[in-house]
Amino acid sequence: MTVDLHSRYGLSATHSEVVEAGKIIEPCDALDMGCSNGRNSIHLSQLGFNITAVDNNPNAIHMLQQIANAEGLTNIQAQVYDLNEADLDSDYGFIACTVTLMFLDPARVGAVIADMQARTLPGGYNLIVCAMSTDEYPCPVPFRFTLGEGELGEAYEGWELVKYNEELGTMHNGAQLMFATLLARKPS
Numbered sequence: 001m002t003v004d005l006h007s008r009y010g011l012s013a014t015h016s017e018v019v020e021a022g023k024i025i026e027p028c029d030a031l032d033m034g035c036s037n038g039r040n041s042i043h044l045s046q047l048g049f050n051i052t053a054v055d056n057n058p059n060a061i062h063m064l065q066q067i068a069n070a071e072g073l074t075n076i077q078a079q080v081y082d083l084n085e086a087d088l089d090s091d092y093g094f095i096a097c098t099v100t101l102m103f104l105d106p107a108r109v110g111a112v113i114a115d116m117q118a119r120t121l122p123g124g125y126n127l128i129v130c131a132m133s134t135d136e137y138p139c140p141v142p143f144r145f146t147l148g149e150g151e152l153g154e155a156y157e158g159w160e161l162v163k164y165n166e167e168l169g170t171m172h173n174g175a176q177l178m179f180a181t182l183l184a185r186k187p188s
């Protein structure tokens with residue numbers, strides 16, 4: 001039986017899009033970009049993915065390392081990394097970047113996405129969830145970066161869009177804003 005590590009360590013539930021992606025992607029080498037203290041990495045680890053988890057917050061990485069050590073999750077490698085570098089050094093079958101692009105340097109987001117794409121194996125997947133700002137729904141949260149209408153889909157031209165939507169969502173504090181959600185598969 002799968003142990004509920006999220007409850008044991010007071011972690012939020014796994015992001016729903018990661019749960020859904022985990023149902024269709026076969027376990028493989030995966031990268032969790034902006035992993036925080038690991039709610040998504042731990043879920044994927046329990047499904048058998050071999051996880052590299054990166055975040056620029058050393059405290060979050062330390063907590064995830066402690067959980068992985070305590071629970072014997074040897075398939076999680078957590079490391080401090082600034083995503084703005086856009087200089088990944090391995091290839092992955094699955095790269096997840098949920099609610100993280102908004103915190104990056106806007107001038108680097110294009111390079112970050114291009115690097116994700118380049119570091120995805122043929123037939124591999126990218127999952128991105130990111131806030132948007134549109135004329136109808138200007139983003140009410142002062143994120144450093146937000147996507148424009150259609151922008152994320154355009155960045156994945158040539159990939160199979162397994163899932164793509166731009167929908168109104170509600171944040172923990174009740175603020176309403178648009179989110180783009182993309183699960184895309186790189187051509188084999």
Ligand SMILES: C[S@@+](CC[C@H](N)C(=O)[O-])C[C@H]1O[C@@H](n2cnc3c(N)ncnc32)[C@H](O)[C@@H]1O
Pocket residue numbers: 015033034035036037039040054055056057060081082083084097098099100103104
């Ligand atoms: C809202 S949290 C999302 C965490 C996780 N992806 C999830 O779905 O729960 C955003 C994360 O991005 C990380 N982050 C922000 N800027 C970053 C950067 N330049 N490089 C790496 N991680 C960054 C933060 O430390 C934080 O853990």
